[in-house]
Amino acid sequence: MDIVANPPHILHALFKLSPADLEVLITGVHAPSAAKDKIMLWNNLGENPPPSNTPWLLMGDMNEVVNQSEKMGGRPVTNSQGRDFSKMTDREGLIDMRYNGPTFTWNNGREGTELIRERLDRALANAEWLKVYPQTQISQPRTVNFAPREIVNNDDLEFLASEKVGEGNWDPIKIGHDVSISHLFYADDVFLFAKASVGNVNAIMEVLLEFGNKSGLFISPTKSKVIFPPKMCLSLKRAILSFSNIKGAPSFGKYLGVNISPNRLKIADYVDLLNKTKSRIKGWQAKLLNMASRCTLIKSVLNSYPLYVMQTTLLPNAVLEELERSCRRFLWNKVDKAHYLPRTSWDKVCLPLGLGGLGMRNLKNWNLVFMDKLGWRIIKEPDKLWVKILHARYFKRSTFLNCIPNSSDSPLWRDILKGKELLMKGITYRTGMERTFVFGFIIG
Structure with a gap:
């Protein structure tokens, strides 16, 4: 481990878990309480990010409440709270890692109506970190205190699941003669697969209970779901739900604002992605930035929100055209105008810098x-x-x-x-x- 920087409230450390591993950056933060000091801290982090290909984990006491779900008691959360922190994380493409443990990490030590609880500690990782360490899991101690979080690997859970499968007590889903799936881990999510039977559910619950007793990380029924195939015996479905005490669901839900579905998604399924992307390119920003800055912001936005979805599916042409339309209006500073005459064609804008373009991406290509x-x-x-x-x-x-x-x-x-x-x-x-x-x- 090498300590590469130690500015106020931040500790940057480079790690190599083994000589053959890629070097990663872990940044510890203990943010100040004064608003102006926190703004300086987030600006410092945003202005001095690690190289683009470096796996990065940012964790610690951020001293920020981003939305009302992260606070209970006291004054309501305002729209301005956590705004500078959110801007920094959006700009750097950092993903807030969900975790096991209590929702709130701090309280004011009072009782009754005077009790205030907040989520101040958190861990965030960039896409490069999740590619190298997709099994990273964040654990929050069960008692609310100021102790930092620990990184927990899912190797123990994987061992217990594999042991159950090897004993024949857990029937995995078979894709072919040589391929079967019983469990998958990605970031802080755990996916468990088995043939639909009460016996398999019993084996899965035993594995989760044993893992919880060893690690202190127990399953949260309210945050978990059981997904069944479309055509399935209703009585068996009810028996499984009753035995597991977990609610059923038709799909996995959303990831980064987009539904995870075996069927082709419709344009309406991408509304959240469009709104989130376009909200980063606002009319008032265009008036405050010059041409080069607007170009840089567009590239930053396109390299964050739509990027994850585009890597695994072809987006509908209407969605891509709407994204490009918003980018064009912002680039030419015409966000508030329905009709305008661009200075040059978008195809030329998408040419590389060496060929006279601005290096924008043609989203369809x-x-x-x-x-x-x-x-x-x-x-x-x-x-x-x-x-x-x-x-x-x-x-x-x-x-x-x-x-x-x-x-x-x-x-x-x-x-x-x-x-x-x-x-x-x-x-x-x-x-x-x-x-x-x-x-x-x-x-x-």
Whole structure:
């Protein structure tokens, strides 16, 4: 561990858990209570972020309440509270990590109507951190105090689940002869899979209880859900819900503002994403920024909110066009005008800087490139679990490059196949002892 900086209220430390691991940055924060000091702190963090590819975890006492759900008692939370903190986290693409433990991390030590409780401690991570450590889990002590949080790995839970499956007490979901799924961990979320039976639910609850006794992290029934297939025996469904004491749900819900669904999402499903993206590009900001600053802000916004969704699905053209329309109006400082004459075409704006453009992204091309990237990973990373699942489901007797889309296929698979045409343009074959692929195609 190397302490790289220790300004007031902040401690930056670079870690390497092993010589082969990527270097990561963990920043500890103990924010001041004075509003002007906190603004200076968030500005300092925003002006001095780590390099773009560095996994970053920011954690500690932020001394900020962002919304009313993070406070109970006392004066209501105003719109201005936590605004500068939220701006900094949005700008740096930091995701607030959910955690196990009490909702509130501080109280004023009083009783009755004078009791005030707030969530002041939190941990946030950027996308690079979640890619390297997707199993990171944040644990808050069960007693409200000023102790910092600890990072808990899900290895123990994975061991207990695998042990139950090995004993035959937990029947995982089988995708093919060689692929089955019993559990997946991502960030602070845990997904458990099993055939629908009371016996399997009993095995899962035993695993969760044993894990809770060892770690102090117990399942929260109100924050958990059981998802069933569309066509299922109603009496079995009721028996499972009654035994687990967890509510049923038709889907996983939302992640980063977008529904997780096996079906093709409609334009209405992206309303939250559109509103959140456009709210970062406001009319009053255009009047305060010059052309270069507006361009930089647009790139920052497009590299945060829409980016996560575009990596896994093709967004509807209407959604992409609405995003680009908002960006164009903001760039030309015409947010409040329905009709205006741009200084040059958007296609030229999207050209690289070396070719006379502003380096903006053409969202349709960018979205297609992400599908192209997924196809490339299918070819180059056959041992990945998600690749094995797609292989067992869609091209077990063929190859990815020879697959033909079918109307009954999942929307994700059809989107990946749409990027295959672009992938084929960039693939060349290199002769040798074995057949290999070389990818060399770049699209703006």
